[in-house]
Amino acid sequence: MSASAKDRHQWREGYTTGSSAAAAAKAACLQLQQVRHLILGNEWVEDQKITQVNIPLPNLSRLSIPVSQCEGDEQRAWASVIKDGGDDPDVTNGLEIKACVNYLSEQGSILIEGGHGVGTVTKKGLAVPVGASAINPTPRRMIEQAVREVFPLEEIKVVIEVPQGEEAAERTLNPRLGIMRGISILGTTGIVRPMSEEAFKTSILPELDQAVAYGHRTLVLTPGNYGFRTAVEQMHVQPEAVIQMSNFVGYILEEAVYRGIKQILLLGHVGKLIKVAGGIFHTHNRVADARSEILLAHCALAGMEQSTLLKLADIPTLEGAVKELLQLNQEDLVHKLAALASARAEAYVQRKVKIGTVLTLLDGTFVGWDEQAQQLIQDEGWIWPVRD
Template sequence: MSDKPMRKGITTGTCAAAAAKAAIMARLGQPVTVVEVLSPQGIALKVPIAECHASTDGGFGWVIKDAGDDPDITNGIKIGAKVMVTSQPAIVIKAGEGVGTVTKPGLAVPVGEPAINPGPRTMITKAVEDCLPPGKGAIVTIIVPNGEKLAAKTLNPILGIVGGLSIIGTTGIVEPMSEEAFKNSLVPQISVVHALGYDEIVFAPGKIGQDIAVNRYGLPAAAVVQTSNFIGHMLENAVKYGMRRVLLFGHLGKIVKVSAGIFHTHNRMADARLETLAAYMALSGAPQAAIKEILSSTTTEAAMPIITRYNMNEVYNLLAERASARAIRYVFGELVVGTVIVTLKGDILGLDQTAREIGGHLGWNVPIES
């Protein structure tokens, strides 16, 4: 078994931003083979340019997506940008061939907009602004040849994204997801927390949850680690490293799976989010009409307004209690577990009493009534 570190890649958002910047540079008579773009966190990323050339009113740029050692369906595809320079100092981003459009609510982008997430939009805008002449703006059209065909192999059709792929990425970097190596790369986080003297740890499935836990609620950064999809694996290792208590802190879409006893949360492994939500809604006395609406939703974000409309928000606390109970059962009672469920924006939807105790002991700033 090789100990060689797994190679990181770049997101579709990084590719789109780099292609847009290369297009502007070509328009200015400065064709490039490499550009530097900034991630939403301000990290400089160097991206090879496969091709760029000027046009009468702008330019074209192309990047070959490199997913590193991640088994990504988009690895090796071409992502391009057609940029038209305008006299209005604004950046307008459009979906071209192979880029999807959002048709259903509950996603990070409003209905009717190109399926280009906020992180990539920030990167594209910054990359173009950095090299535009003063007082000029641009219309940026992102293109993914064969994107519509590839999208059929993703969750986009279920999510209501039509016409192509989504341009995504919250950090601009693809972390390799090959199972065993990636799982093993996560475990040292627990070792570090233990070495710092903690016997309590906060598990967040992703970076967004990690940032919310630390920056909004004041949980100690040293005790908050990412689990990715491997919540069960990380719980087992929390036991091995002598942790006493775990606070699960994440978005409804991940935590609701744990409530159903699903501890590998990738959608290709198991996905009963809406079914689980509907079951606990029914247990809490929701009418059949509410259950039908939940099951007709595309995402848990889209289900939230339905839950509010039927005055069923207490179901989130029940789901948090259930997630904690399933996690405790998963490790045969060798951990105390509390759970917090949040929205993508970081608002707390539900939590259990154990979460209050762990969070309070770790010094969070959650009001008593939350």
């Protein structure tokens, strides 16, 4: 049974890539410690196969994680954990997370690096500096704490590898964020809670932080890939200034204002952004699907005949209805909807930011816009797409 078919209260939790890396590091250290004791003869220990480890979590609780493989000698060892995201549909689920540890000296620091399959940060604005391995601060602390439970004082080098990480990263936001040649080692709690809307919303925030780090004070907010490609490929907006907000319009607007953004262009399919014109700031159709109602209400207010309203209501998609309006020379009505979306969005954030709106079709064709959008695009030197 898939996660979506289950009662959400029965969804199985999993563990993050950070927890996986910490568990692999601890297992490798235990293997290294065991072999050192056996070979160096400091004390007798039973040669045991390491199949599970218990690691500390950031909230001071603990987590037991199965170990897939474990090998080593008196100077180095490695162990791997298969990342289990529970019922959360994550591209890292099932990946092998491997830790290689080297004993360097009797006293010193824990040195943590990323190896094959762990990305390298190439753009500023993330939690990790440019040039460093994409192992976030919390997972680094988790790895260090796990290692210190085995080697309290010793200098140990830990290299985290993900053999299939480079391929998996292509299905994540990493290339766009400038994290190249691998996945990120992530996690703030160590636990994956399935299908968490809060976690999904939070995952968008690094893009906002990166935009700010690059000095952008004007952003394009778009629901998804179509808008992103339109902005970058046709309008020549810098990729770091384009944020894919998914359905969380209100949340991302508030977070953008909090970060000091001064101007925003809402750019997206008319079927999504018309909801903002109706005062809807979570646009998933299970939360609010009033697209046709909003359009028909404004058509009626514009004085359209009942026969036209009935014809529009009978069209199964909003894109089709808007195309019909354009055939009826009702471009001004679509422009008015864009202006209304901007006004509602500005009111939502108490007019702390200037907002313009462009409504598009699925192919990126601009069909509705307001004066603020035109001025913003002109001021930023972006390109107005021209369609044949």
